[in-house]
Amino acid sequence: MAEPRNHGPSRHTSSPVLTWPEGSRIAFVAMAAALVAWRPPALAAHLRWIGWASILAGGFPIFAEAAENLRARRMTMELSMTLALVCAAAIGEFFTALVITLFVLVAEALEGLTVDRGRHALAELLQVLPQTVRVRRGAGEERVGLDQVRIGDLVLVNPGGRLPVDGRVEAGHSFVDAAAITGEPVPVERQAGDWVHAGSINQTGSLDVRAERIGPDTTFGRIVAAVEQAEQTRAPIQKLADRLAGYLVYFALACAAATWLVTGNLRSTISVVIVAGACGIAAGTPLAVLGGIGRCARLGIIIKGGVYLEALGRIDTVVLDKTGTLTFGFPEVVAIEPESGHTPEAVLGCAAMAERRSEHPLGGAILRQAGVLGLAVEEPAQFQALPGQGVRALGAVGQVLVGNRTHFQAHGIAFNHPQQAGHPSATEILVALDGQPMGRVWVADRARGEARAAIQALQAMGVHTLLLTGDAAPAAAALGGELGIGGVEAGLLPEQKQERIADLRKRGRRVAMVGDGINDAPALMEAEVGIAMGSGADVTREAADVVLLGDDLMKLVEALRVARRMRKVIRQNFAGTLAVDGIGVGLAAFGWLNPLLAAFIHVASELAFILNATRLLPPHSKNNQ
Ligand code: ADP
Ligand code: MG
Numbered sequence: 001m002a003e004p005r006n007h008g009p010s011r012h013t014s015s016p017v018l019t020w021p022e023g024s025r026i027a028f029v030a031m032a033a034a035l036v037a038w039r040p041p042a043l044a045a046h047l048r049w050i051g052w053a054s055i056l057a058g059g060f061p062i063f064a065e066a067a068e069n070l071r072a073r074r075m076t077m078e079l080s081m082t083l084a085l086v087c088a089a090a091i092g093e094f095f096t097a098l099v100i101t102l103f104v105l106v107a108e109a110l111e112g113l114t115v116d117r118g119r120h121a122l123a124e125l126l127q128v129l130p131q132t133v134r135v136r137r138g139a140g141e142e143r144v145g146l147d148q149v150r151i152g153d154l155v156l157v158n159p160g161g162r163l164p165v166d167g168r169v170e171a172g173h174s175f176v177d178a179a180a181i182t183g184e185p186v187p188v189e190r191q192a193g194d195w196v197h198a199g200s201i202n203q204t205g206s207l208d209v210r211a212e213r214i215g216p217d218t219t220f221g222r223i224v225a226a227v228e229q230a231e232q233t234r235a236p237i238q239k240l241a242d243r244l245a246g247y248l249v250y251f252a253l254a255c256a257a258a259t260w261l262v263t264g265n266l267r268s269t270i271s272v273v274i275v276a277g278a279c280g281i282a283a284g285t286p287l288a289v290l291g292g293i294g295r296c297a298r299l300g301i302i303i304k305g306g307v308y309l310e311a312l313g314r315i316d317t318v319v320l321d322k323t324g325t326l327t328f329g330f331p332e333v334v335a336i337e338p339e340s341g342h343t344p345e346a347v348l349g350c351a352a353m354a355e356r357r358s359e360h361p362l363g364g365a366i367l368r369q370a371g372v373l374g375l376a377v378e379e380p381a382q383f384q385a386l387p388g389q390g391v392r393a394l395g396a397v398g399q400v401l402v403g404n405r406t407h408f409q410a411h412g413i414a415f416n417h418p419q420q421a422g423h424p425s426a427t428e429i430l431v432a433l434d435g436q437p438m439g440r441v442w443v444a445d446r447a448r449g450e451a452r453a454a455i456q457a458l459q460a461m462g463v464h465t466l467l468l469t470g471d472a473a474p475a476a477a478a479l480g481g482e483l484g485i486g487g488v489e490a491g492l493l494p495e496q497k498q499e500r501i502a503d504l505r506k507r508g509r510r511v512a513m514v515g516d517g518i519n520d521a522p523a524l525m526e527a528e529v530g531i532a533m534g535s536g537a538d539v540t541r542e543a544a545d546v547v548l549l550g551d552d553l554m555k556l557v558e559a560l561r562v563a564r565r566m567r568k569v570i571r572q573n574f575a576g577t578l579a580v581d582g583i584g585v586g587l588a589a590f591g592w593l594n595p596l597l598a599a600f601i602h603v604a605s606e607l608a609f610i611l612n613a614t615r616l617l618p619p620h621s622k623n624n625q
Pocket of ligand 2: 321322323324325515516517520
């Protein structure tokens with residue numbers, strides 16, 4: 001039972017094992033119990049003395065903790081067990097007292113091991129950065145520890161290695177897999193001038209990277225910090241568990257007092273104290289939360305706190321943004337319709353100038369198409385983005401306006417064409433030059449491969465789905481139909497998205513919002529749980545409570561499943577502890593449980609609840625780089 005756990009092939013991080021003092025203490029108490037049970041005639045006269053000594057020596061950590069809890073005025077399992085132990089020994093039941101000591105020691109060691117295992121699983125996940133790094137400083141090349149790399153160092157990365165810093169490539173050419181950081185699913189080509197992220201995998205060639213952000217300032221470092229923080233903040237359910245555990249110990253003591261008053265039987269009284277204690281709640285809950293967060297992290301879902309995992313388990317409505325969330329956010333220009341007097345190239349050229357500084361995926365589509373057609377794109381002298389509407393820019397050609405109809409109405413420019421001529425699922429982008437309509441560009445984006453399956457899975461779980469988008473109704477409705485989404489609302493400005501979510505929450509819905517863009521950040525904050533796509537804007541990832549690395553919507557479904565399982569496990573443990581305590585106390589009060597049996601029931605049920613919680617721990621990873 002108390003063997004070190006086997007943690008498979010991890011060589012770089014030390015696996016949790018039973019510590020020396022723990023192991024020898026357990027062995028010592030077991031031998032003392034055997035000796036007391038055997039009652040060798042030669043020692044018969046000294047048994048009382050031997051019993052007390054071994055209880056004090058073996059149970060020392062329990063007593064120490066009990067004393068600390070007493071000082072802090074906290075009612076805990078250690079306190080009640082100490083009381084029970086001392087009482088058992090006082091009436092001469094040394095064997096019982098020693099076995100109880102043994103059980104408590106074993107249970108605590110096992111609990112420690114399982115919690116360590118949870119921590120270990122998280123740590124392992126996060127320790128993927130290389131520990132030594134090759135840098136070129138001045139003329140020479142040296143190998144230094146990761147913590148000795150400084151901003152401005154030129155870091156040399158071989159193919160197959162993880163990048164240790166955020167920075168810009170100075171030399172070399174390679175494909176880099178950044179799925180774990182930004183969520184971009186396919187490796188991207190990187191060469192001089194390109195930005196690379198710590199934690200991504202350098203695949204094909206070697207790269208020389210100028211370090212610009214190191215350690216905790218890298219994107220990877222921030223993810224690590226978020227997970228570590230998550231581990232430390234206590235979810236409300238944990239606080240509830242602690243409080244409940246405290247009450248149950250009081251309950252046990254009250255029942256014991258009543259038993260003593262009514263029956264006057266000291267053994268029954270001790271049994272009552274021993275059988276109750278409620279550690280299943282207190283022990284299982286942090287482990288379940290830790291396990292849930294760890295399991296999610298392993299799946300590429302960063303949960304920024306137990307609170308959010310708990311909230312996620314209660315979500316009944318998922319609101320999704322369209323561009324970049326349900327679609328790839330890599331739209332393509334499918335048609336250009338100039339007004340008379342303009343060429344398609346002129347329309348695209350003006351639009352590209354205006355979008356040059358834009359971060360919006362639609363702007364990206366226009367710039368890519370301008371690149372394909374070989375147009376030289378001028379740098380705008382002035383640029384302004386209006387989230388949910390479009391952009392305005394001033395260039396050598398004049399004042400250019402690009403965006404949707406709301407944007408144009410706000411600027412008093414009228415377009416006479418009906419909205420959806422010929423391109424039902426594409427988004428219409430209007431372009432105007434110096435207040436005059438110039439033409440429109442149609443841009444279409446493909447739905448993510450897994451989007452339909454994810455929506456269906458959510459609905460099968462009884463979760464409402466709703467698409468809120470700033471895009472025009474025809475394109476939104478087309479996508480909504482294709483994916484089978486529960487509801488579609490189009491033409492919304494960012495603050496209207498936020499209002500809709502506030503409204504849903506007011507009507508009692510528990511809402512999670514998934515988005516990727518800067519314009520989604522207010523809505524993410526408004527939702528009970530804000531979820532950002534990994535490849536989304538930095539602000540959005542910061543504003544979110546949950547980040548889906550790898551951009552896979554199925555992971556959203558997975559996260560909901562893990563969260564629900566966590567809540568279920570914790571509820572099972574709550575109910576189980578209450579049942580065991582209630583029934584156990586009843587039996588003990590009537591004298592049907594002797595102290596030994598009571599101790600066994602207590603410890604066995606506690607272990608069962610801990611094991612129940614370990615089911616949530618992530619499986620051991622096989623591909624440790
Ligand atoms: P979504 O809610 O689908 O993510 P946004 O709120 O980002 O969409 O944008 C809503 C609409 O605003 C887009 O469909 C587009 O019509 C217009 N728009 C926003 N930004 C731009 C831009 N940079 N260029 C052109 N149109 C834009
Ligand atoms: Mg978006």
